[in-house]
Amino acid sequence: MTFKHGGFYLTPLLMLPGPTNVPERVLKALSRPVINHRGPEFRELYRSIFEGLRYVFQTEGYVFPLTCSGTGGVECAIFNLMDDGDKAIVAVNGEFARRMGEAVKAAGGQLVEIPIDWGKPVKAELVKEAVEREKNVKLVGVVYNETSTGVTSRELESIAKVAAEANALMVVDAISILGGEQLPVDKWGIDICITGSQKCLACPPGLSMISVSDKAWEALKRRKRPKTFYFDLLAYKRFHDERYETPYTPAVPLLFALDEALKMVREEGLEERFKRHARCARGLYAAAEALGLEALAEANARSNTVIAIKNPPGISDRDVIKVMREEHNVHIAGGMGKLRGSTFRIGSMGIVSEQDIIRTVEALEKTLLKLGYKLELGTGVEAARKAMK
C-alpha cells in the first residue's frame, strides 16, 4: 500500500475507527509458528493474555478472548443472558446501539428501545425513567462510545448504578474505547463489557474480548437453555477453570498478537494511554474548529477515539475519503447507517501519536482545499499543535 505521490513514497496511515495502525512488534507476533491449542505452550499464552486483559478491563473477574469480531462479542453477551421473552432496554443513539437491539431480537428477547438523537450521549436520567416504567428488566444495554457518531456516554457509571438498582444486568459495548479512556469495569459495576482487538489495543481485527461479573454468572446459571453453542460463556468458563484453554479452536496468530499488544499497553500504562488519546483528540477537534468544521457530537460527549465531523456544505464525505486516501495515503471513514453521506469519521486510537494527528490534519486541509473548501493552509495544523501542547 506504500505508493509514490508527488515525488514521495507515502506509508499508509490508518486513521479509521478501526482497524488502527498495528505496531511492528505486534505484526511480527502474528507470524510465529502455530502451536497446539491443547498443549502447554498455549496455556502459558492464555494465562498471559488473561492477566493482560484483567489489567485493561480493570477487573478481578473473568475476561475471555473470543474468535469473532466485536459484533460477535455483543451477540455473545446478549445470547448468554436472554431467555425467550426477557426484556432488554437498549439506549439507541447510533448504529452500533441499533445493532445491539437487533441481537436482542435475534435472541428472542423483548426489545425496549430508548430512542436518542444520533450525536447525543445516553443520559442516566433517561435510563432511570425507562427501567422504572418497564419493570422486570433483565438487562440494560449501552454503547459507551458510539463508533458511528463519535459520541461517548460519560454518565456510564451512573447508568450502571441505575441498572443495578433495578436489579438489571449492565451490558456495555466498549468496542471502540476500552484502553483509550477510563473504564474500570469492577468499580463501575459493569456486568458484561465487550471490546474488539482492532481499536484502542492496536491489535489486528478478528478477536473480541468480553468480561463477565459475578452477578452475570449467577444470571447465566439460571437461564433456561443456552441460546448459542459457539458463544456459550459457561463452556468458556469451564475450559478456563479446568485447563486455561478455550472450548473451541482459537485464532492462535491473533492471540500471539493480542498478547504482544497487551504487553505494550502495560508498558505505557493505562493512565498514560488515556492521556495520549485525549491529547490527540484535542488536536483533532481544535483543528476542525479552526477550519470551520463542525463536530457531530455535542461538546461534553465528544469521543477521544472516534472524531465525527459533519460534511462541509457542498462537499461529500466520499470525496474527502477518496482524496485523503489517493493523494495522502491517510485512511479515514465515512458516515454509517443514517449518517451515510453526511459525516466523515477519523479514528484516533491505539498507537496514535501527535505526529499522526499533524499528518492527518495537513492531509485534510489539502484535501478540503482541493475540493473547493475555503481555508488558509496551516490553520488546522497550528490549532492542533497548540491544543496538544
Added chain:
Amino acid sequence: MTFKHGGFYLTPLLMLPGPTNVPERVLKALSRPVINHRGPEFRELYRSIFEGLRYVFQTEGYVFPLTCSGTGGVECAIFNLMDDGDKAIVAVNGEFARRMGEAVKAAGGQLVEIPIDWGKPVKAELVKEAVEREKNVKLVGVVYNETSTGVTSRELESIAKVAAEANALMVVDAISILGGEQLPVDKWGIDICITGSQKCLACPPGLSMISVSDKAWEALKRRKRPKTFYFDLLAYKRFHDERYETPYTPAVPLLFALDEALKMVREEGLEERFKRHARCARGLYAAAEALGLEALAEANARSNTVIAIKNPPGISDRDVIKVMREEHNVHIAGGMGKLRGSTFRIGSMGIVSEQDIIRTVEALEKTLLKLGYKLELGTGVEAARKAMK
C-alpha cells in the same frame, strides 16, 4: 518451540487433527500491514479468496469466510436454517456430530439423533429410514470426516440424495477433510458445507468457510426470523453482492493467510492434493498395522486426514503424546469425548509429506518402546515407506 534433545535441535512437527503445519509463505502473509476492510484493497483480496474457495469447494455458488472457528461455522449453518421446532436429523457417530446436535437444540430446533457406534461411518440406509419415519425433516446433518474417531462417511453422495428426495437440506461438516479428499459440493448436492482454515488448507486457525446452495437460500428467505445476528447469512450475501465485503469486521491477517493458502492449493491442484493425503494416510495405517496397533475406524471408513489408533494394552494415550512431544517434538492428540483415555489421533493434513510420516512413525516407534511396548525398531517405518511407494 524448537528445542535441543539428544544433541539435536528439533523443529516442531504438528501432526494434530488441526492445527497443521503452516507453510512459511502463509505465515509471512499474516504479518502484512492491516488494511481497511471497507476499502478497495480489501475488495481485491475478498474476490481472490472467493474464487479460491469456489475452487476447493467445487461450487459455482456462494462461499463465505467467517471469522470464527469451525464450531462457529456449524452454528452459522444450523442457526440460519432452523425455525423454532423445526426437525433436524443428525447422524451421531462422534463428538463433532454430537456438537452439531447441540447447535440444533440451542437454535430451538427439534433434534432427532441417529445414534451410530463411534468408529463406524454414517450409512445412507440409516438416514433413509430416519427421514421416512420422521417426515417433515428440515435438514439432515452429517459430519463427513469425524475428527474425534478418524472415520470418513464415504456414502455422503448417497446420503445427500436421500435428503434431497425427502426435500430436506443437506448440511455437511467437512471441517477436517475439505481439500484433503474428494468433495464436489455442487455435484453431490450439499446445501451447506462447512470447513475450517487450520485443517487440510494448511492455514492458521480462526476462520470457518461455508458454502450455501440455491436451495438453502430459498429456505433461508422463508425463515420466520433470524436466529443470529453475527452469523446471519443474508447479511453476508448482501455485503457480498453489493460490495465484495463482509458485514462485520473480518480477521484481515487470517484472510491474507487464507488467500495465500488457497493459491498453494491451486498450484498443487486438488486431485494431486487428494492423492498426497491418501498416500500419507496409507503410510500411517500400514505402519500401525506392522506395529500391531489397531485403527479405531473400520477398514473402508478410515480417514485419510485423521488417523485414530486404539491405545495398546497398558499404555495410555497421555504418555504417548507426552513422550512424542517432549522427546521428539512431534505433536499428536489424544481421544475426545467418550474416547478420551482410549485412543490417540494423528492428523495428516494440509502440507503433510512423506517425510513427515516417516518422522512421525519413527518417533512413535521409539515412544512406544520407551513405554514398554514390544516392537522391533524400523518395522513401522519400513511398512510406511512401502505403502507410500
